[in-house]
Amino acid sequence: xxxxxxxxxxxxxxxxxxxxxxxxxxxxxxxxxxxxxxxxxxxxxxxxxxxxxxxxxxxxxxxxxxxxxxxxxxxxxxxxxxxxxxxxxxxxxxxxxxxxxxxxxxxxxxxxxxxxxxxxxxxxxxxxxxxxxxxxxxxxxxxxxxxxxxxxxxxxxxxxxxxxxxxxxxxxxxxxxxxxxxxxxxxxxxxxxxxxxxxxxx
Numbered sequence: 001x002x003x004x005x006x007x008x009x010x011x012x013x014x015x016x017x018x019x020x021x022x023x024x025x026x027x028x029x030x031x032x033x034x035x036x037x038x039x040x041x042x043x044x045x046x047x048x049x050x051x052x053x054x055x056x057x058x059x060x061x062x063x064x065x066x067x068x069x070x071x072x073x074x075x076x077x078x079x080x081x082x083x084x085x086x087x088x089x090x091x092x093x094x095x096x097x098x099x100x101x102x103x104x105x106x107x108x109x110x111x112x113x114x115x116x117x118x119x120x121x122x123x124x125x126x127x128x129x130x131x132x133x134x135x136x137x138x139x140x141x142x143x144x145x146x147x148x149x150x151x152x153x154x155x156x157x158x159x160x161x162x163x164x165x166x167x168x169x170x171x172x173x174x175x176x177x178x179x180x181x182x183x184x185x186x187x188x189x190x191x192x193x194x195x196x197x198x199x200x201x202x
Contacts, residue, residue: 020041025096037137056101059197062196066189067103070105075104077098082115097141100123101121103121120147121186122142124138124152139170143168150165155201158194159177164186179194
């Protein structure tokens, strides 16, 4: 049986040819997670795989524990992050993403709908089919929005690549893997042991 096409409030099917805003996003009713990147709709058709969720849980647990006595807060998907360009009005925002994990240190960026503005740290865990979105589209909007640090975890290869924002441009780290202790520059004192992250995932 074919999956029913999700539609907007007017009964029109979502299309990649139309540009949407956060105002549109708030009016939708859907079962799967969707994101907007510069007005373009991206749908996640399937739930994350088991290994993705295990890695997410391990990394989030370490961050949450580290931040307990600090003003920064960690959030796991689903959690809306709006990245405004012109203004914070719903009809002007055309990028709304749900990072696997993000850390926000400025409480003024938090409201009842999530985060409006660039988090300090964003971590994305690659899944089959979403690599282009994470490596190209999200990379570009995170850099433009001023996300201080962007981590990409590749479960299949058991690697982590970090991008640090320097003078408005991302500078990549070397590719890190099991045995490495990854330093988080946006959260001084936080280190992630990749031996722990990738242990017992088979």
